[in-house]
Amino acid sequence: MDLGISRLMHKLFYVEPKERVKLFFLTLIYFLIITTYTVAKEFKDVVFVSIVGKSYVPTAKIIAWIALIPAIFVYSKLVDKLRRYQLLCFYSLMFGVFGLLFAVLLGNASIGLPNTNASASRLFGWLFYFFVEGYSPFLVSVFWAFANSVNSPDSAKKTYGLMTSGSKLGGALSAGLGW
Numbered sequence: 545m546d547l548g549i550s551r552l553m554h555k556l557f558y559v560e561p562k563e564r565v566k567l568f569f570l571t572l573i574y575f576l577i578i579t580t581y582t583v584a585k586e587f588k589d590v591v592f593v594s595i596v597g598k599s600y601v602p603t604a605k606i607i608a609w610i611a612l613i614p615a616i617f618v619y620s621k622l623v624d625k626l627r628r629y630q631l632l633c634f635y636s637l638m639f640g641v642f643g644l645l646f647a648v649l650l651g652n653a654s655i656g657l658p659n660t661n662a663s664a665s666r667l668f669g670w671l672f673y674f675f676v677e678g679y680s681p682f683l684v685s686v687f688w689a690f691a692n693s694v695n696s697p698d699s700a701k702k703t704y705g706l707m708t709s710g711s712k713l714g715g716a717l718s719a720g721l722g723w
Contacts, residue, residue: 560699567703571710572690574634577687580643581713583722588676591650595669596668597662604670608677615678628690635686639679646672 550690592662650656
């Protein structure tokens with residue numbers, strides 16, 4: 545019985561030694577992407593409601609879809625001009641810089657959360673909402689495009705489950721720490 549479980553574990557989780565480093569870094573990247581997305585996603589509605597107002601959430605959802613259309617066209621142009629790793633670096637850097645900028649501005653007394661006067665004219669709340677809405681379709685999809693470009697189908701079968709498990713751990717960890 546113990547031999548059968550050992551064989552099953554080896555078959556499910558064995559990764560070639562040369563693939564382990566790649567698996568480690570891809571899992572780490574995906575872990576960080578999902579960790580930050582989990583935190584941002586939880587803040588999105590709270591920040592928007594505090595800054596803009598609860599009644600504007602349905603409007604924001606509709607406008608977000610419309611606002612993302614030009615971003616999709618920009619993404620399409622970038623896909624044609626950049627390699628996948630450059631695209632991943634570009635979007636990671638862009639979302640990292642804007643994420644830090646938003647984090648700093650959230651504490652600003654006039655445009656951030658300390659200002660308790662909710663108003664539809666407060667542009668910062670709208671921009672933050674659209675920023676978080678764009679995170680998943682762009683950064684997560686770019687990550688998977690990159691992962692697909694550096695893994696063979698056989699390697700993908702063996703490692704994508706482990707990479708996804710690492711991302712789930714990141715999501716659970718960030719949600720737990722946030723709680």
